[in-house]
Amino acid sequence: MNGGRRHFRPVPLVLSRIVFFWGEVWKCWRLTLDWTVQVYIAIPALFIGANMYRDAWLHPPSWFAAVPRQTVFVLLAAAMLRARARTFADYGDGLFLRRSARWTRPMIAAGLAYTLLVRLLTAAAVVALLAPLLDLRFGWDAATGAAMAGAAALLGYAWTLVRDGLERRRSGWRRVAAVWVARLMLMAAWVAGMTAIRSGASFGLALAALIAASCLLTWLRLRAKGTFLHEVAAEREAYSACVRFLLMEAGGARSVPRGRKPLLSLRRNLFRRRGTRERIAELWIKAKLRDPENVQALLTFAAIGSAAVALPPPGLGLAVWPVSGLFALFWLHGQWKQWEGERYVAMLPWPPLALREAEGIGRRALFLPLFGLWGLALGCKIGLLYGGAGWLAVPLAPAVGWAAGRYLDSVVSVYLQFRKRKRKAQTGERPSGTEEEEARENA
Incomplete structure (x- = not known):
């Protein structure tokens, strides 16, 4: 006792x-x-x-x-x-x-x-x-x-x-x-x-x-x-x-609730234009920004990408910059496909081409600031290394990155559509009505 x-x-x-x-x-x-x-x-x-x-x-x-x-x-x-x-x-x-x-x-x-x-x-x-x-x-x-x-x-x-x-x-x-x-x-x-x-x-x-x-x-x-x-x-x-590592695939490890409040309260609209595709893209962005794991993944991408372009010599960093951007774009595409496969998203009757156009809007909204941040890191590296006129790279690199990021996003969009059509052609699947309309518009 x-x-x-x-x-x-x-x-x-x-x-x-x-x-x-x-x-x-x-x-x-x-x-x-x-x-x-x-x-x-x-x-x-x-x-x-x-x-x-x-x-x-x-x-x-x-x-x-x-x-x-x-x-x-x-x-x-x-x-x-x-x-x-x-x-x-x-x-x-x-x-x-x-x-x-x-x-x-x-x-x-x-x-x-x-x-x-x-x-x-x-x-x-x-x-x-x-x-x-x-x-x-x-x-x-x-x-x-x-x-x-x-x-x-x-x-x-x-x-x-x-x-x-x-x-x-x-x-x-x-x-x-x-x-x-x-x-x-x-x-x-x-x-x-x-x-x-x-x-x-x-x-x-x-x-x-x-x-x-x-x-x-x-x-x-x-x-x-x-x-x-x-x-x-x-x-x-x-x-x-x-x-968590053991139960990740089994679904047994659930995220611990942080409280009753959401991670991020986005009451105002993210886009001024309120079309269907903007609304869908806004839903995806808000879902990603309210998830702590996705926010940490974005911060990790920002830190690793900044180090990848800033630590090597400027020439190598300039070459790594678009490669890192391609990795980020494909990762964001994977995040979109995962969200698109959710039950509450798949059950809704979306208009033709709405999901594909909304993916481009949402992907650019998250990718362009990230790509511009990497350009800022590269510009700071050039300024510190060369000094003088080299500091002009600090404002110029993000501006160039904004235009280059839009071009990379368009290239990735074309590649994804080409891969989708090629996969359907190999499987013998008949094109959907949305794809027929798209092909008619391109013609």
């Missing part, structure tokens, strides 16, 4: 929930990792990975010499700036546990300690995987790698608290935008700060700043009130993130 009372305390309760959480995650993964997967996929993958890791030590590849130090810092930041603060809150806590600070603060403190420990283990794993590169390319020893892992863990811990505060104070699209802006700012500050360090004293100052920021954020988090529902939603999202 005394043993049960002893375990029913804040910290032991959180520890039991941690064990239960990972037990449930393991049960879900165990359904997939059966003996066939282990024999034919998992064990060969481990064997091949271990051999590649060993070969990297014994026979360093030639590309090691071309890797800058910033790459290591970017990889560490990318691994650290994805987590969120964990408190292992449960709906039942609202009955009586959350009414007493004697329970609330120790439970939150135990969850934050778990968050810091997981960040430390993750940073150590990343440094261990990069050990051949760090040792052979930069000459880091074990002490330097351990210190860098500790600094990265503090960065990840501070990020979890910053993200927790942003998600508690904002909702909808403002939450997504604020989280991404804060993530990019922290990554830029981390890479710039670590690159500027040249001595042990400067690294000690940076580490002290990270410790001070982490302590301040922890103190503010422990004093925060009204966080219970957010913590419960964060725990549901954490479990979903651990098993």
